[in-house]
Amino acid sequence: MKKFSEFSFDEKRKMISDAIRDLRKKATPGDFDLYPWIREMYDDRAIVEDGKNLFEYSYMIAADGAVTLGDPKQVKVTYEAFAEIKGMEILQTGTHVSASGSKVIYVEDDLDQIIKNAEALKETVQPPLVVGHAEGDLGELINAQTVGAPQVGFVVPTNLSKKKNEDGSFSLFADIKDVAAKALDKIGTELKRVSPEIYDNYKFGDKAYGKVLRRVSFVTIPSIKTMADVTQAHLAFGETPDQPTTWVIFSEESPKSTGKETPEMLIKLQERIAALETENKTLKADRESVATKLSEAQQKQKKDEIHRFCDSLKTDPKGARITPAMQEMGLEQFMESLDDSTVTKFGEAKDGKQAELSQLGFMKEFLGKFGPIIRFGETAQTGSGAAPEKFAESPLVADAKLRAEAAKK
Numbered sequence: 001m002k003k004f005s006e007f008s009f010d011e012k013r014k015m016i017s018d019a020i021r022d023l024r025k026k027a028t029p030g031d032f033d034l035y036p037w038i039r040e041m042y043d044d045r046a047i048v049e050d051g052k053n054l055f056e057y058s059y060m061i062a063a064d065g066a067v068t069l070g071d072p073k074q075v076k077v078t079y080e081a082f083a084e085i086k087g088m089e090i091l092q093t094g095t096h097v098s099a100s101g102s103k104v105i106y107v108e109d110d111l112d113q114i115i116k117n118a119e120a121l122k123e124t125v126q127p128p129l130v131v132g133h134a135e136g137d138l139g140e141l142i143n144a145q146t147v148g149a150p151q152v153g154f155v156v157p158t159n160l161s162k163k164k165n166e167d168g169s170f171s172l173f174a175d176i177k178d179v180a181a182k183a184l185d186k187i188g189t190e191l192k193r194v195s196p197e198i199y200d201n202y203k204f205g206d207k208a209y210g211k212v213l214r215r216v217s218f219v220t221i222p223s224i225k226t227m228a229d230v231t232q233a234h235l236a237f238g239e240t241p242d243q244p245t246t247w248v249i250f251s252e253e254s255p256k257s258t259g260k261e262t263p264e265m266l267i268k269l270q271e272r273i274a275a276l277e278t279e280n281k282t283l284k285a286d287r288e289s290v291a292t293k294l295s296e297a298q299q300k301q302k303k304d305e306i307h308r309f310c311d312s313l314k315t316d317p318k319g320a321r322i323t324p325a326m327q328e329m330g331l332e333q334f335m336e337s338l339d340d341s342t343v344t345k346f347g348e349a350k351d352g353k354q355a356e357l358s359q360l361g362f363m364k365e366f367l368g369k370f371g372p373i374i375r376f377g378e379t380a381q382t383g384s385g386a387a388p389e390k391f392a393e394s395p396l397v398a399d400a401k402l403r404a405e406a407a408k409k
Contacts, residue, residue: 011204013038014124016046016059019067038126039178040150047075083179085129085153085187089227090216091172091196092165096224099133110211111162111172117202117212118157124204127155127215129176131191141273148182152191155216171227172196174216191218192229299336306335309364319372335363 020036040047045058058070091114093106118125128151131143140150159175183191195217202212218230310332313321322331340360357365 012061013041013126014204015061015065015067016041016057017123019059019069020046020048020057023069039154048072083153083181083184085176085179085230087173088176088194088216088230089171090174090194090213091198092224092227093170094224098223108162108170111170113211114172114198114213115160115162117209118155118160121202121204121209121212122157125202125212125214126157127213129153129155129179129194129216129218131218133195133197133217133219138276141276146183146190147180147186149180151180152183152218153177153179155213157213160213174213176216188229188231192231193219193222194227194230195219195222195224302340303332303336306332306360310335313367313370316372321367321370321372335360338363 017036017038024036037049038046039049039054044060045056048055048057054075055072056075057072060068062068091106091111093108093111095103095105098104118127130139130151131146132139134142143150143152153176156175156177161173162170163173164170179187197214197217199209199212199214202209310322310327314324314327338359340358
């Protein structure tokens with residue numbers, strides 16, 4: 001037998017729904033339409049809709065999966081306009097790419113199967129409309145921050161429908177009930193593109209049902225880009241047959257919750273936020289560490305390349321272009337300090353163009369054009385024996401000396 005922790009979310013929901021149904025059957029014998037609509041489910045309680053009323057059931061789960069319910073408590077609600085979304089396009093036939101990167105093909109029969117299974121599993125699978133594809137606590141946190149509720153709304157499983165498009169493809173449409181009040185102003189702007197999540201072969205008990213709608217998510221970049229955006233524009237102008245059938249309507253009949261989070265929810269959210277902040281600090285520290293190591297590696301690579309370049313000038317078979325003394329005076333350190341990323345135009349324009357080089361690139365080219373160095377005073381003297389002429393020190397060497405001295409201080 002499975003442990004409770006091994007059951008899927010939908011199986012847990014069904015277990016709690018069955019327990020509430022059994023409790024109601026004992027209280028009201030002969031009533032065969034007693035499956036509850038679970039609007040919200042938490043680790044220790046569930047919010048259940050009963051007509052125009054909402055009830056909260058606390059529950060405990062035994063190791064063998066047996067459910068024990070507490071006495072129901074009515075949740076106070078206010079009866080005012082509650083939003084619904086009608087005719088939202090959620091899936092199209094064709095070849096698409098899943099989140100895992102694999103190709104998925106949907107045909108008309110798949111849409112028919114999803115519609116059929118939504119009706120058959122209406123008491124077991126209640127697909128929510130959410131923000132993003134995140135799961136668990138992170139998903140709840142994202143939705144709470146965006147729309148002030150664990151979900152934007154719920155798909156009405158009995159209202160799925162399909163429609164043939166002009167290009168011959170088919171689209172699946174859904175109605176959404178109990179849309180969170182804080183989501184209304186964002187629909188059509190922040191919340192307008194959707195992405196479905198489909199069970200490929202949903203299993204419940206010993207039966208396999210095939211394709212089943214799991215949930216629908218508002219996303220930034222949908223995989224199926226040909227679907228119509230969700231919009232509010234048709235609230236007033238959606239009567240025309242040739243216009244899209246996606247709009248937000250209002251019903252005075254449905255209840256609206258107070259929107260007040262319980263202390264347990266707030267504590268849970270605060271703990272999750274704290275965990276995310278800690279995770280963010282760790283990731284930031286890791287990024288900084290990687291950036292430091294990368295910078296050090298780049299500096300070492302630059303240093304090695306400059307050293308090899310200077311050695312090549314010193315050992316040029318055609319004649320040395322720099323002397324060991326120039327290296328000792330800090331030529332390499334000077335070159336290491338030069339910028340090798342920003343490009344600057346150097347020299348006079350030739351044919352309308354100037355050389356575009358970084359500081360380091362210019363220095364390499366400059367040194368590379370040196371002719372072989374004549375070392376005065378190192379050859380035997382003839383004639384009058386006069387001392388060799390003293391030449392002025394190269395500006396390059398003088399600058400290298402200054403930088404080397406500054407680096408030592």
